[in-house]
Amino acid sequence: MERxxxxxxxxxxxxxxxxxxxxxxxxxxxxxxxxxxxxSRTPIREALHRLSQSGLVVQIPRRGVFVRQPxxxxxxxxxxxxxxxxxxxxxxxxxxxxxxxxxxxxxxNERCKHAVEAQDTDGYYxxxxxxxxxxxxxxGNRFLEQECLRLQRRLQPFRRVQLRVRxxxxxxxxxxxxxxxxxxxxxxxxxxxxxxxxxxxxxxxxHHLMASLKPAAE
Amino acid sequence: MERxxxxxxxxxxxxxxxxxxxxxxxxxxxxxxxxxxxxSRTPIREALHRLSQSGLVVQIPRRGVFVRQPxxxxxxxxxxxxxxxxxxxxxxxxxxxxxxxxxxxxxxNERCKHAVEAQDTDGYYxxxxxxxxxxxxxxGNRFLEQECLRLQRRLQPFRRVQLRVRxxxxxxxxxxxxxxxxxxxxxxxxxxxxxxxxxxxxxxxxHHLMASLKPAAE
DNA sequence: TCAAGGTATTTTGTATACAAGATTGACAAT
DNA sequence: ATTGTCAATCTTGTATACAAAATACCTTGA
Numbered sequence: 001m002e003r004x005x006x007x008x009x010x011x012x013x014x015x016x017x018x019x020x021x022x023x024x025x026x027x028x029x030x031x032x033x034x035x036x037x038x039x040s041r042t043p044i045r046e047a048l049h050r051l052s053q054s055g056l057v058v059q060i061p062r063r064g065v066f067v068r069q070p071x072x073x074x075x076x077x078x079x080x081x082x083x084x085x086x087x088x089x090x091x092x093x094x095x096x097x098x099x100x101x102x103x104x105x106x107x108x109n110e111r112c113k114h115a116v117e118a119q120d121t122d123g124y125y126x127x128x129x130x131x132x133x134x135x136x137x138x139x140g141n142r143f144l145e146q147e148c149l150r151l152q153r154r155l156q157p158f159r160r161v162q163l164r165v166r167x168x169x170x171x172x173x174x175x176x177x178x179x180x181x182x183x184x185x186x187x188x189x190x191x192x193x194x195x196x197x198x199x200x201x202x203x204x205x206x207h208h209l210m211a212s213l214k215p216a217a218e
Numbered sequence: 219m220e221r222x223x224x225x226x227x228x229x230x231x232x233x234x235x236x237x238x239x240x241x242x243x244x245x246x247x248x249x250x251x252x253x254x255x256x257x258s259r260t261p262i263r264e265a266l267h268r269l270s271q272s273g274l275v276v277q278i279p280r281r282g283v284f285v286r287q288p289x290x291x292x293x294x295x296x297x298x299x300x301x302x303x304x305x306x307x308x309x310x311x312x313x314x315x316x317x318x319x320x321x322x323x324x325x326x327n328e329r330c331k332h333a334v335e336a337q338d339t340d341g342y343y344x345x346x347x348x349x350x351x352x353x354x355x356x357x358g359n360r361f362l363e364q365e366c367l368r369l370q371r372r373l374q375p376f377r378r379v380q381l382r383v384r385x386x387x388x389x390x391x392x393x394x395x396x397x398x399x400x401x402x403x404x405x406x407x408x409x410x411x412x413x414x415x416x417x418x419x420x421x422x423x424x425h426h427l428m429a430s431l432k433p434a435a436e
Numbered sequence: 437t438c439a440a441g442g443t444a445t446t447t448t449g450t451a452t453a454c455a456a457g458a459t460t461g462a463c464a465a466t
Numbered sequence: 467a468t469t470g471t472c473a474a475t476c477t478t479g480t481a482t483a484c485a486a487a488a489t490a491c492c493t494t495g496a
Contacts, residue, residue, distance in 0.1 A: 003279045004449070030478075040451040045479090046267060053271040061221045062457055062478055077361035084306045088299075143295035222479070248448075258481040263449090280448060280487055 006046035009037055013047055017056055017067055018157040024069035028057065054154065072207055075158060079203025082151050086132065086199050087192035089148055090179060093138035094188040101138050102184060108134055109176050116173050121163045124172075131176065135183075135195070162206050172198070224264035227255055231265055235274055235285055236375045242287035246275065272372065290425055293376060297421025300369050304350065305414040307366055308397060309406035311356035319356050320402060326352055327394050334391050339381045342390075349394065353401075353413070380424050390416070 013033075016022050033044045052059045058068040070078065097105070108131040115124035132152065136145040152159075163169055175198040182191035231251075234240050251262045270277045276286040288296065315323070326349040333342035350370065354363040370377075381387055393416040400409035 006449085041478095042450055042452090046263075046449095049264065049267055050271070053268070063459095064477070074361060077359045080359055081303075081306075081362050081365060084302070085299075088302045141295045141298055143292060144299050147299060224479085249446095259448095260480055260482090264479095282448075 004043070004046075005037075005039055006043035006050070009033075009039070009043055010047035010050045012037070013051060014056065017051075017069075022067050024067055026067045028065045028067065030064075054150075056154075076203045076207060078151065078155060079200060079206070082148075082155060083196045083199035083203070085144070085148050085151060086135070087196040089136050089139040089141075089144060090183065090191040090195040091188040092140055092144075093135045094183045094186050094191040096140040097138040097183060101134060105131065105134050105138075105180060105183070109180055112176060113173060116169045119169075121160075121169065124169055125160050125163060128172070128176075135179075158206055159202055162202060162209050165205060165209060168205065171201075175201075222261070223255075223257055224261035224268070227251075227257070227261055228265035228268045230255070231269060232274065235269075235287070240285050242285055244285045246283045246285065248282075272368075274372075294421045294425060296369065296373060297418060297424070300366075300373060301414045301417035301421070303362070303366050303369060304353070304417050305410035307354050307357040307359075307362060308401065308409040308413040310358055310362075311353045312401045312404050312406040312409040314358040315356040315401060319352060323349065323352050323356075323398060323401070327398055330391060330394060334387045337387075339378075339387065342387055343378050343381060346390070346394075353397075376424055377420060380420060380427050383423060383427060386423065389419075393419075 013022075013028070022028065028048060030041045030044050030048070034041045037044065048057060048059070048065045051057045052065060056068065057065045059065045108127060111127040112124060112131060115121075115127050129152070133149065136148040139145060163172070175194065178194040179191055179198060182194050231240075231246070240246065246266060248259045248262050248266070252259045255262065266275060266277070266283045269275045270283060274286065275283045277283045326345060329345040330342060330349060333339075333345050347370070351367065354366040357363060381390070393412065396412040397409055397416060400412050
């Protein structure tokens with residue numbers, strides 16, 4: 001059981017925004033949502049407040065809250081920042097990683113490989129998340145770890161979509177190998193460069209994906 | 219006039235935490251605060267929720283919210299991340315800055331210099347903030363800019379305190395000169411390195427400051 | 437005297453009622 | 467016909483009332 005209704009609702013709303021039930025620019029009516037979730041306005045308001053803090057919706061005083069999906073430009077910007085944060089993590093991790101964590105990293109990467117072979121995009125996404133999380137943790141900087149996880153979570157739906165592009169999973173795996181090798185060699189700069197490429201290529205790929213999807217959607 | 223009471227209260231609470239009225243670990247009682255601010259619990263709850271999102275307090279379900287000041291370790295971690303984010307900003311700004319913005323940067327730096335000469339720490343802090351804000355903006359990455367401003371805001375009270383260390387303002391100015399020169403020369407790597415030093419030295423300085431302050435406080 | 441269980445109190449989480457501001461529609465005047 | 471103003475309605479923001487959960491205290495038994 002979730003801790004609070006408002007948390008449960010925040011998660012649910014996040015999902016509804018990601019899966020397109022609520023599109024960009026839609027107003028989220030408090031009373032509508034209240035009846036939809038069969039709760040009062042109070043937890044709805046708290047949930048909306050949380051989403052607003054995480055940037056998923058924007059709150060205009062006395063006007064209401066509106067869905068605010070990042071446009072292509074903002075997405076690329078976010079991926080650029082993500083790439084840099086991950087690069088820092090990787091650089092630090094290369095210097096600080098423990099033997100056991102290195103073994104875990106190898107294991108996570110193996111699990112990624114199996115998911116690729118099984119053509120299991122969902123599985124790959126989860127294992128990939130684990131892989132990156134290990135690097136964040138091994139940066140030895142808990143604050144950095146939190147920031148990375150926050151941004152990762154925010155970009156999650158976009159990273160997910162583009163895994164379905166043909167051949168992307170395999171390429172992603174190859175990039176992982178580079179990263180692991182660099183970290184194992186304790187080569188911080190190489191690790192940083194490798195993971196920066198790995199992440200920023202996603203931003204570019206996503207851009208192309210969007211461009212190719214747009215006409216089809218209309 | 220502020221837009222909402224809850225916003226006003228959030229700001230006020232922030233101030234009360236920063237100035238030490240509420241110390242680390244204190245529980246913030248909703249009804250007490252409600253009577254203190256002469257409002258109902260609702261806006262208090264919203265304000266506390268906001269502070270919790272920004273990490274200033276921690277919310278334990280069914281237990282209440284507690285002030286959560288970062289310890290020395292976490293502070294150093296935060297400065298480390300700040301240094302990296304600013305380094306990225308500076309690198310990008312060196313490549314992308316416009317002529318007019320470069321002039322603004324010079325102007326802001328001049329104003330910093332005047333504040334130093336006038337021994338005006340508050341003034342210096344404000345101008346320094348402007349100086350950095352210009353670099354964030356000139357990174358050309360609005361998302362990065364927002365993240366930098368967010369973290370800058372969070373570290374504000376700690377940056378401020380350590381400006382009072384003798385000689386720090388002058389040293390800070392010298393570091394600024396390096397940064398400006400590197401950006402003007404469009405040398406991204408040098409600009410990144412210069413600002414990284416500039417920021418991370420603050421984390422270290424703060425650490426020393428804390429260490430020297432602790433015994434005096436007891 | 438100490439421990440265990442239960443009750444009472446305190447406190448958070450939720451619901452509802454109320455107030456204030458904003459938007460939209462109609463009506464009137466130019 | 468168009469525009470401006472006023473009012474009605476809708477929606478957010480705030481207050482208060484209620485419910486559930488956790489803690490603290492008290493009582494009772496060994």
